[in-house]
Amino acid sequence: MREVHGQVVVIGAGIAGLAAAHRLLERGARVTVLEASGRVGGKLLPGEVAGARVDLGAESMLARRPEAVALARAVGLADRLQPPATATASLWTRGALRPFPKGHVMGVPGTASALAGVVSAEGLARIERDAELPRTEVGDDVAVGEYVAERLGREVVDRLLEPMLGGVYAGDAYRISMRSAVPQLFQVARTHASLTEGVRELQAKAAAAQQTGPVFMGIRGGIGTLPLAVADSVRARGGEILTRTPVTELRRTPEGGWQVRSGEREWRADAVVLAAPAPAAARLLRAENPAAAAELDGVEYASMALITLAYRRSGTALPDGSGFLVPPVDGRTIKASTFASQKWGWIADENPDLVVLRTSVGRYGETEILQRDDTGLVDVSRQDLKAATGLDATPVATRVTRWDAGLPQYPVGHHARVARIREHVARLPGLAVCGAAYDGVGIPACIASAYAAVDQIRGDLRGVQELTAHPVQSLHGGAGE
Numbered sequence: 001m002r003e004v005h006g007q008v009v010v011i012g013a014g015i016a017g018l019a020a021a022h023r024l025l026e027r028g029a030r031v032t033v034l035e036a037s038g039r040v041g042g043k044l045l046p047g048e049v050a051g052a053r054v055d056l057g058a059e060s061m062l063a064r065r066p067e068a069v070a071l072a073r074a075v076g077l078a079d080r081l082q083p084p085a086t087a088t089a090s091l092w093t094r095g096a097l098r099p100f101p102k103g104h105v106m107g108v109p110g111t112a113s114a115l116a117g118v119v120s121a122e123g124l125a126r127i128e129r130d131a132e133l134p135r136t137e138v139g140d141d142v143a144v145g146e147y148v149a150e151r152l153g154r155e156v157v158d159r160l161l162e163p164m165l166g167g168v169y170a171g172d173a174y175r176i177s178m179r180s181a182v183p184q185l186f187q188v189a190r191t192h193a194s195l196t197e198g199v200r201e202l203q204a205k206a207a208a209a210q211q212t213g214p215v216f217m218g219i220r221g222g223i224g225t226l227p228l229a230v231a232d233s234v235r236a237r238g239g240e241i242l243t244r245t246p247v248t249e250l251r252r253t254p255e256g257g258w259q260v261r262s263g264e265r266e267w268r269a270d271a272v273v274l275a276a277p278a279p280a281a282a283r284l285l286r287a288e289n290p291a292a293a294a295e296l297d298g299v300e301y302a303s304m305a306l307i308t309l310a311y312r313r314s315g316t317a318l319p320d321g322s323g324f325l326v327p328p329v330d331g332r333t334i335k336a337s338t339f340a341s342q343k344w345g346w347i348a349d350e351n352p353d354l355v356v357l358r359t360s361v362g363r364y365g366e367t368e369i370l371q372r373d374d375t376g377l378v379d380v381s382r383q384d385l386k387a388a389t390g391l392d393a394t395p396v397a398t399r400v401t402r403w404d405a406g407l408p409q410y411p412v413g414h415h416a417r418v419a420r421i422r423e424h425v426a427r428l429p430g431l432a433v434c435g436a437a438y439d440g441v442g443i444p445a446c447i448a449s450a451y452a453a454v455d456q457i458r459g460d461l462r463g464v465q466e467l468t469a470h471p472v473q474s475l476h477g478g479a480g481e
Contacts, residue, residue: 006270014042017275020450036246046224050310050397065444083214090324107160126153145173163325271430292424301405304362440472
């Protein structure tokens, strides 16, 4: 394994690219980060509504993985880390807000009784049949919805699994890869005849491990402040970050390095970390590695929108908890709502006269709703909020944030596609890829892939091999994630 003492160009200043730059500087490299847009942070975006600081993108990070919390501490945010003030969420289904069931793994129960009150009596009886069914072979991969429906019935998928996976991926449970998106359950499917028995075993192992501390973590001021702090740290260590600098060409040099162009500007690099979304990565690799580009072209994305609303606290009453999820089968427009002022103590502390909440809309293949203008999205959010919670007040301010092609999809076979991409990329020394399109869409997954990319250009492939074999499961942070 070698240290990186030369010039490295990182393409993309989302959290993966920034984490890669931060790690490269620690390893002795000279670093330039090139970002096409006018800001750093990607899907992590701080903002405000009615003067209240809020997140307009991702709002929490998994704390049971070390990468994100450790990076936040490394860039000076240790005293601003805060767990949710409440992690109690609801499910808006069958015309009422119901307590979100406990005793499940990503919506898959260990016992039928865990879903009482959400699943019908017929559905509960169908779950019980799992113990009697012959083994379901999953092969190299399987759609998580397809497998769970075969073992436990479609009601479990439609009422529990869909809203949870819809919150993480904005995807369709009947398309999403179990191996890539829910690796814990895939391992259970390979080793157990009964799914519920395997889930109970997972729960027993988790209990025996006695993991303490919160599952999720936030940051006072918003998760969107994390990339800003990482960028400040990168600059303080001598790294350069250039925004509004779209890379137009990536070429190998005769000497074995890399030529990176943005319009008329050019950089020579000993190595490149490509931390851009799959379509941009495909475009840049087409000349030097058409096989990798073709695989990247196959990565699909879903679009979504977040609607943030602020109300005067007086006269505004919400149910307890952090918010609610909505099963698509119930035919509602919004797929979730987060009661931000209740979920994050710092929002309530900073804005005692306001109640802030947000809704999310948009899933894979769902285009009609996102064609509405901002006013239309606010109106439908208010209608659904009134039906779910009784909230009928007029917001003092609203804000719509659209994430077009914002979430990569992990269909069946995604792990094999990622392995092929990395196999093709490995044929180009001094090049590595990272980001949400590969090993998990959550913040820790993106950071882990960034660190593995840095190790790869140093000659250490263990991190890449581990992530390819064992993707990082992205959990749901309560509601509206």
